[in-house]
Amino acid sequence: MAKHYGMVIQIAKCIGCQACTVACKFQNKVPEGQYRTMSPAVGPIGTYPNVSMHFGKEACQMCQNALCVDVCPTKASHYDENGLVMVDADKCVGCRYCLAACPYDARFINKETGAADKYTFCFEERLSKGLQPACVSTCLGGSLSFGDVNDPNSDVAKILGKSKAEFRLSELGTKPRIYYIYDGVVK
Amino acid sequence: MDIFWGMPAEEHLAWGGLIALYLFLAGISGGAFVTASLTDLFSKKRSAKLIKTGAYIAPVAIILGLGLLVLDLSKPFHFWKLLFYINGNSVMSIGTFIISIFVALAFVYGLLIWAESSSKSAGFGSKLAKFVSRFAALRKPVAMLGTLFAFSTTTYTGFLLAAITANALWSVSFFGLVSVPFLAVLFLVSGLSAGLAATLLGADRSDNVGTYKKIDTVLIVLEIILLAVLYSTVNPLYFSGSMAVLFWVGVVAIGLLLPLILSIYSLYRHSNLLIPVSGMVIIGGLCLRYFIVYSGQLY
Ligand code: SF4
Ligand code: SF4
Numbered sequence: 001m002a003k004h005y006g007m008v009i010q011i012a013k014c015i016g017c018q019a020c021t022v023a024c025k026f027q028n029k030v031p032e033g034q035y036r037t038m039s040p041a042v043g044p045i046g047t048y049p050n051v052s053m054h055f056g057k058e059a060c061q062m063c064q065n066a067l068c069v070d071v072c073p074t075k076a077s078h079y080d081e082n083g084l085v086m087v088d089a090d091k092c093v094g095c096r097y098c099l100a101a102c103p104y105d106a107r108f109i110n111k112e113t114g115a116a117d118k119y120t121f122c123f124e125e126r127l128s129k130g131l132q133p134a135c136v137s138t139c140l141g142g143s144l145s146f147g148d149v150n151d152p153n154s155d156v157a158k159i160l161g162k163s164k165a166e167f168r169l170s171e172l173g174t175k176p177r178i179y180y181i182y183d184g185v186v187k
Numbered sequence: 188m189d190i191f192w193g194m195p196a197e198e199h200l201a202w203g204g205l206i207a208l209y210l211f212l213a214g215i216s217g218g219a220f221v222t223a224s225l226t227d228l229f230s231k232k233r234s235a236k237l238i239k240t241g242a243y244i245a246p247v248a249i250i251l252g253l254g255l256l257v258l259d260l261s262k263p264f265h266f267w268k269l270l271f272y273i274n275g276n277s278v279m280s281i282g283t284f285i286i287s288i289f290v291a292l293a294f295v296y297g298l299l300i301w302a303e304s305s306s307k308s309a310g311f312g313s314k315l316a317k318f319v320s321r322f323a324a325l326r327k328p329v330a331m332l333g334t335l336f337a338f339s340t341t342t343y344t345g346f347l348l349a350a351i352t353a354n355a356l357w358s359v360s361f362f363g364l365v366s367v368p369f370l371a372v373l374f375l376v377s378g379l380s381a382g383l384a385a386t387l388l389g390a391d392r393s394d395n396v397g398t399y400k401k402i403d404t405v406l407i408v409l410e411i412i413l414l415a416v417l418y419s420t421v422n423p424l425y426f427s428g429s430m431a432v433l434f435w436v437g438v439v440a441i442g443l444l445l446p447l448i449l450s451i452y453s454l455y456r457h458s459n460l461l462i463p464v465s466g467m468v469i470i471g472g473l474c475l476r477y478f479i480v481y482s483g484q485l486y
Contacts, residue, residue: 071350073280074272093268094261097279099201103353114261
């Protein structure tokens with residue numbers, strides 16, 4: 001079976017340390033004040049004594065049915081050979097159509113290049129060299145896992161076999177590659 | 188920004204005022220062209236002043252709008268890539284070509300209309316006008332083809348926003364017709380109305396503009412009905428908060444109700460209220476674009 005890259009996020013294990021946020025900034029030299037990914041707090045929700053809070057990872061969801069790719073006038077936003085959504089900064093004219101189209105608010109205009117920018121699973125810098133994405137390899141709580149969902153021996157497949165995962169805004173039919181597992185979390 | 192508490196991201200709105208202004212100018216340009224070309228093609232009296240005004244507004248407005256659009260790119264010097272890298276699925280990519288053709292036709296039409304009246308004057312202008320006049324036979328075909336592209340350009344501005352399917356305000360369909368976006372129809376009516384109003388501002392006192400005024404009144408009524416339908420279809424939140432004043436005062440009161448009342452009044456009283464009515468219709472059209480662009484992204 002073909003490779004199907006995916007990321008699994010076990011929300012209950014995230015301690016909100018933002019090591020992923022920082023690792024991504026260093027790895028990808030993301031300009032000051034801009035982020036490809038971050039893990040902001042969600043909540044607190046509920047009333048005392050039933051109060052809860054968790055951290056929700058924000059990043060491009062790597063849609064298989066990506067609205068950003070559909071609207072991009074120059075095909076700067078495209079699917080690569082693995083079906084991952086990437087931006088060719090050289091072709092990008094900076095029209096921001098994709099920023100407006102992305103339902104996850106995952107994109108921004110890189111202050112230095114002027115091109116649309118977003119989370120990439122560190123494809124060029126790490127994945128293509130056999131390394132895990134920077135955020136995954138630095139994750140302290142063991143909340144993030146990345147790999148081939150179709151390979152039964154991969155971490156991601158094993159976790160998905162045990163727990164029920166959700167996609168964000170699945171009703172839009174975007175078919176994301178980021179799986180959120182809320183086991184042990186009060187939403 | 189506070190990452191930990193997830194404070195709202197900077198530059199939250201992808202599109203701002205320049206885009207709203209561009210959508211407005213594209214609408215006014217299409218409307219002005221249609222007013223001029225249809226008068227040229229079908230009116231027996233052929234008011235020269237009116238045709239001239241419309242034929243000049245069209246290229247100026249669309250080129251101004253395109254200028255703003257390019258300025259709004261974060262890489263303005265790369266705009267030519269829009270013409271070389273094409274995505275048949277992208278409304279913007281298709282629109283680039285529709286607008287480019289319209290710009291060319293509007294420019295040629297404007298030139299032909301100008302040559303018609305300028306070939307008798309002296310100097311370099313008259314030489315150019317004489318040269319252009321040799322192609323006078325093209326005027327009607329250009330007017331016809333241009334009308335088609337003027338309609339397409341004005342409608343395109345609605346398709347552009349509607350393609351963003353995740354946006355609940357922009358992607359509303361026209362009475363459940365999935366392939367017809369509501370905004371395409373709304374922007375078409377509003378563009379025609381504003382373009383007609385702008386063209387009428389240049390009409391001569393001697394011109395009989397009664398028919399045009401009646402058409403504008405019909406367009407205003409149509410727009411009121413469309414907005415009422417939109418209002419009852421989408422979440423009322425879009426019309427509230429910081430956008431409420433812009434909508435109720437700018438779009439509804441100044442842009443629609445006042446001009447409607449004044450034009451009905453002037454029909455009965457035979458008084459000339461053309462300038463205030465047209466001015467308000469134009470301002471209303473601008474407010475409508477700002478309202479849709481901002482409200483769609485804010486809520
Ligand atoms: S999350 Fe947004 S940027 Fe990422 S693939 Fe989906 S639509 Fe595109
Ligand atoms: S900003 Fe760049 S990547 Fe986004 S739609 Fe425009 S050209 Fe494509």
